[in-house]
Amino acid sequence: MEGNFTYCNPTKLYFGRGAVRFLGGELPKYGKNVVLIYGGGSIKKNGIYDSVVKILHEGGKNVAEIAGVMPNPTVEKLYEGVKIARAHKADLLLAVGGGSVCDYAKALSVSVHCKEDPWEKYYLRFEEPTCETLPVGCVLTMAGTGSEMNAGAVITNPAQKLKIGHVFADEKIMPKFSVLDPVYTLTLPHYQMAAGIYDIFNHICEQYFSGEDDNTSDYLAEGLMRSLLHSSRIANKDMQNYEARSNIMWTATWALNTLISRGKSTDWMVHMIGQAVGAHTDATHGMTLSAVSLAYYRHVMPYALPKFRRFAVQVWGVDPAGKTDAQVAEEGLSAMEAWMREMGLVLHIAELGVREEMIDGIAESTLLLEGGYHTPDKNEVKAILKESM
Amino acid sequence: MEGNFTYCNPTKLYFGRGAVRFLGGELPKYGKNVVLIYGGGSIKKNGIYDSVVKILHEGGKNVAEIAGVMPNPTVEKLYEGVKIARAHKADLLLAVGGGSVCDYAKALSVSVHCKEDPWEKYYLRFEEPTCETLPVGCVLTMAGTGSEMNAGAVITNPAQKLKIGHVFADEKIMPKFSVLDPVYTLTLPHYQMAAGIYDIFNHICEQYFSGEDDNTSDYLAEGLMRSLLHSSRIANKDMQNYEARSNIMWTATWALNTLISRGKSTDWMVHMIGQAVGAHTDATHGMTLSAVSLAYYRHVMPYALPKFRRFAVQVWGVDPAGKTDAQVAEEGLSAMEAWMREMGLVLHIAELGVREEMIDGIAESTLLLEGGYHTPDKNEVKAILKESM
Numbered sequence: 001m002e003g004n005f006t007y008c009n010p011t012k013l014y015f016g017r018g019a020v021r022f023l024g025g026e027l028p029k030y031g032k033n034v035v036l037i038y039g040g041g042s043i044k045k046n047g048i049y050d051s052v053v054k055i056l057h058e059g060g061k062n063v064a065e066i067a068g069v070m071p072n073p074t075v076e077k078l079y080e081g082v083k084i085a086r087a088h089k090a091d092l093l094l095a096v097g098g099g100s101v102c103d104y105a106k107a108l109s110v111s112v113h114c115k116e117d118p119w120e121k122y123y124l125r126f127e128e129p130t131c132e133t134l135p136v137g138c139v140l141t142m143a144g145t146g147s148e149m150n151a152g153a154v155i156t157n158p159a160q161k162l163k164i165g166h167v168f169a170d171e172k173i174m175p176k177f178s179v180l181d182p183v184y185t186l187t188l189p190h191y192q193m194a195a196g197i198y199d200i201f202n203h204i205c206e207q208y209f210s211g212e213d214d215n216t217s218d219y220l221a222e223g224l225m226r227s228l229l230h231s232s233r234i235a236n237k238d239m240q241n242y243e244a245r246s247n248i249m250w251t252a253t254w255a256l257n258t259l260i261s262r263g264k265s266t267d268w269m270v271h272m273i274g275q276a277v278g279a280h281t282d283a284t285h286g287m288t289l290s291a292v293s294l295a296y297y298r299h300v301m302p303y304a305l306p307k308f309r310r311f312a313v314q315v316w317g318v319d320p321a322g323k324t325d326a327q328v329a330e331e332g333l334s335a336m337e338a339w340m341r342e343m344g345l346v347l348h349i350a351e352l353g354v355r356e357e358m359i360d361g362i363a364e365s366t367l368l369l370e371g372g373y374h375t376p377d378k379n380e381v382k383a384i385l386k387e388s389m
Numbered sequence: 390m391e392g393n394f395t396y397c398n399p400t401k402l403y404f405g406r407g408a409v410r411f412l413g414g415e416l417p418k419y420g421k422n423v424v425l426i427y428g429g430g431s432i433k434k435n436g437i438y439d440s441v442v443k444i445l446h447e448g449g450k451n452v453a454e455i456a457g458v459m460p461n462p463t464v465e466k467l468y469e470g471v472k473i474a475r476a477h478k479a480d481l482l483l484a485v486g487g488g489s490v491c492d493y494a495k496a497l498s499v500s501v502h503c504k505e506d507p508w509e510k511y512y513l514r515f516e517e518p519t520c521e522t523l524p525v526g527c528v529l530t531m532a533g534t535g536s537e538m539n540a541g542a543v544i545t546n547p548a549q550k551l552k553i554g555h556v557f558a559d560e561k562i563m564p565k566f567s568v569l570d571p572v573y574t575l576t577l578p579h580y581q582m583a584a585g586i587y588d589i590f591n592h593i594c595e596q597y598f599s600g601e602d603d604n605t606s607d608y609l610a611e612g613l614m615r616s617l618l619h620s621s622r623i624a625n626k627d628m629q630n631y632e633a634r635s636n637i638m639w640t641a642t643w644a645l646n647t648l649i650s651r652g653k654s655t656d657w658m659v660h661m662i663g664q665a666v667g668a669h670t671d672a673t674h675g676m677t678l679s680a681v682s683l684a685y686y687r688h689v690m691p692y693a694l695p696k697f698r699r700f701a702v703q704v705w706g707v708d709p710a711g712k713t714d715a716q717v718a719e720e721g722l723s724a725m726e727a728w729m730r731e732m733g734l735v736l737h738i739a740e741l742g743v744r745e746e747m748i749d750g751i752a753e754s755t756l757l758l759e760g761g762y763h764t765p766d767k768n769e770v771k772a773i774l775k776e777s778m
Contacts (some may be wrong), residue, residue, distance in 0.1 A: 001571075001635040004405030009398065012560075015651070016393030171401075182390075216616045216636045216643070223612030227605045246390040247605045250651070254605070262404070262639070 099145025420480025488534025
């Protein structure tokens, strides 16, 4: 394990059927004023909202609401939430929803008492909070982002066409507790389930496909990928399969809580390109990733043939006998493509609303990171986008 | 992922060369009175003691010491430590050593303010603490037990010939922080390094070889085992290889911090039998496990042929083509045996001081657990011990 690092994830996870019953036991640790944060309102149709509100009232909490947190939470929504949370003198922010809602709650937690403009401070200057921050709890209804156990928060500024993630440094920004009931994820439409699954898979790839090969993190990453492929194939045909969906939910958490990036430089370029597509189209996050992945990985493969060969053999079961490294590596990416088609993932950014004339703008707003095997320049990003049309 | 579970590991891990420099930053969180706990004194020869004491003094701490914590910490040593910690009005217990010292510190943390006899309360009745408990920090010098990030503490009562582990339920019993500098582990003799490696490997097996097959925990377990085999083979020939030793240290932590037991019933019979051997012989923990493992696993294999087949293929690289499940499974255990010999592990309990006439007594004091594929009765335990002679 190269380098020096810390690892600290204090989030308490409650996993399994009916796990929301543990929410009541967490509440006494916080003050009376709770801000309940959610998305479009599906939780009002599936009973989750009612369960949570009942528990909050039984716990003697005063509840204010921030509804309508959209899938790519915007900076305007953040400002709106800051007003609500300040007026309510919030003691606890409770996110009930998917990764967007949980991310939003964390962005809010560092913004409520922030005297500066949070977009500029946290998302343009990438500074850490110096103000008081609020505790966050999460009742997760969608598996994919890992937000429930990390300190990341992605916010979109549609006016600037920027979608930026800040992984806050202090573990206090991580949710204090998260309720993970796989049953809550079973009502998702197939499109969202598949997008979440690909988000998980790509999170793992973003950490795996970077230098310092062969350390413990790589082996853990391979384990998570293999578990995900196993479960995703079952879930793809049988969305209500609890065993498969629960394993997917657990895998999602561990794919992006910093464990498998320990000792790794990490890539994140698929996310940078995908987020840029997302900022221009408002498309579903997981699908922005799937649509650009194959072109990206085929582009960087020559810079890391041994690792792509290993990926092919260990994750995709490619038989390397009698083949060159390049052949094995290509077979691995072909196997990944076949799985992506099987899962119904979007493989063309045109389907997400990208038109040729948007490519330059998308490439311009793509942050170029240096942790992967090869950092593309803007021209390479444009080529990858063109190939992804 | 079957069942309901919680996961909460708040320990902050500082990993890498020179990681002890982070100790100073932790100290202000605790009161002035620190009890420094260590073993035989090797830390006074390799500079670690001096580094730590310097940091404690720079931090303005009053330091009392509990030296001489033996490899299988005894209940008498625990009582001695309680007196010292009480007299010192300890605010923080700082373990500097291997798993024995860290375990001991945790046992002490729940005993200092305990009004009852801690051996009876925690180790015979398995009750949880109701008294105030003290925070524990750890500077780890040996990789193997995972004690640095879990709530377990094994104590031996030589008079009663009992060696019992209690995994405390509350995550507050886990160390608040642990310093993991792989360089600290490089001075270990080969015997201790190999014993630690086998302890890690068997920890993983104890969780892997139980029902609920094929969940995320199984895949993570396989990743950890494969990483460990890779690194152990390097370290076996080149003990100073930092990359290999650092991966072993990181793997040890993740092998026994509850992650890979989520959704698993877990076995632990190799540890029960090995600990009983240890209570009668005071032998090195990892060697008590290696000496009884092959007989145990060959005994339970028929009850879980598919899992042992998977183990053979996924962990040992056995080619299953044209073979029955039983053949593949046996080949896997043979491959494990070959690796154990390569590592110089003890494979006979007679070498640890067991004589035939002790077998009945050892079997009598073996706790029989029900989480594995098959719970042996006392006669089966005797048979396993006889076969392990």
